[in-house]
Amino acid sequence: MSAPALLVRDLAFSWPGGDGFCLNLPLLEVPGETSLFLHGPSGSGKSTLLNLIGGVLAPQAGHVELLGQPFSRWPAGRRDAFRADHVGFIFQQFNLIPYLAVVDNVLLPCRFSARRAARAGDPAAAARALLERLDIGPALHGRPAHALSVGQQQRVAAARALIGRPEIIIADEPTSALDAARQAAFVDLLLAEAGANGSAVVFVSHDLSLATHFDASLELAA
Numbered sequence: 001m002s003a004p005a006l007l008v009r010d011l012a013f014s015w016p017g018g019d020g021f022c023l024n025l026p027l028l029e030v031p032g033e034t035s036l037f038l039h040g041p042s043g044s045g046k047s048t049l050l051n052l053i054g055g056v057l058a059p060q061a062g063h064v065e066l067l068g069q070p071f072s073r074w075p076a077g078r079r080d081a082f083r084a085d086h087v088g089f090i091f092q093q094f095n096l097i098p099y100l101a102v103v104d105n106v107l108l109p110c111r112f113s114a115r116r117a118a119r120a121g122d123p124a125a126a127a128r129a130l131l132e133r134l135d136i137g138p139a140l141h142g143r144p145a146h147a148l149s150v151g152q153q154q155r156v157a158a159a160r161a162l163i164g165r166p167e168i169i170i171a172d173e174p175t176s177a178l179d180a181a182r183q184a185a186f187v188d189l190l191l192a193e194a195g196a197n198g199s200a201v202v203f204v205s206h207d208l209s210l211a212t213h214f215d216a217s218l219e220l221a222a
C-alpha cells in the first residue's frame with residue numbers, strides 16, 4: 001500500500017510569545033486521492049495547522065509526513081523545494097500577481113519546480129486547458145489578474161494550484177467571498193480536477209454546508 005498523502009502524528013504547536021494557544025493533534029491521516037474538510041471556530045488553529053502541513057511552520061513536538069517523507073524534520077530549504085514539487089496552495093486572498101497575465105499566474109509553479117513543469121507536459125498548453133475546464137475562457141487568459149472578478153480570480157488560483165498535478169492540494173478558505181451556490185460549484189470543480197489528477201485535498205472553510213462534498217471532515221475545537 002502506498003504511503004498516505006498526509007500523516008500528522010502527536011503534533012503540538014504553540015506560538016512563541018503567543019496568547020497561550022496550543023494546537024494538539026494526536027493523529028490525522030489523509031490517504032492519497034482523498035479529500036478532507038477542515039473546520040472549526042475562529043482561532044481554533046486552522047491556518048496554523050495548514051502552515052504546519054505546508055512546512056511554513058515547524059512543530060515543537062510530533063511530526064508531519066507528506067507522501068511518506070519525514071517532511072517536518074527537514075530543514076526549511078528542503079521543505080520549500082519539496083512543497084514546490086508536490087503541494088499546490090490556494091490562499092484565502094488567492095495571492096495572484098495583480099499585473100501579471102492570468103495564464104502567467106497559472107504558470108508560476110512551473111517556474112519554481114522543474115517537476116511540475118515536466119508533469120504539465122507543455123506548460124502553456126496545460127495552463128490554458130486547465131483554465132478552460134475551470135470556465136475561464138481564452139479571452140481572459142491574457143488579461144492582468146486584477147481585471148478579473150473575485151470568482152474568476154478564485155478559479156485562476158485553483159488552476160495555479162493544480163498545474164503539474166501536485167499530489168496534495170491545500171486550500172485555505174478560498175470560497176469565503178462567494179455566495180453559497182458559487183461556493184458549492186467551485187468546490188465541485190476543484191474536487192473533480194483534483195480527483196482527475198489523483199491529488200489529495202485538504203480544504204478549510206467555516207461553511208459547514210460544504211462538508212458533504214468531501215470524503216472526510218475534521219473539526220478543530222476552540
Ligand SMILES: Nc1ncnc2c1ncn2[C@@H]1O[C@H](COP(=O)(O)OP(=O)(O)OP(=O)(O)O)[C@@H](O)[C@H]1O
Nearest residue numbers: 015018019021040041042043044045046047048049
Ligand atoms: N503569527 C502569530 N503569532 C502569534 N500568535 C498567532 C499567530 N497567528 C495565529 N496566532 C494565534 O494562534 C491561534 C490560532 O490562530 P489561527 O489563525 O490558526 O486560527 P484559525 O482557526 O485559522 O482562525 P480564523 O478562522 O479566524 O482564520 C489564535 O489564538 C491566534 O491568536
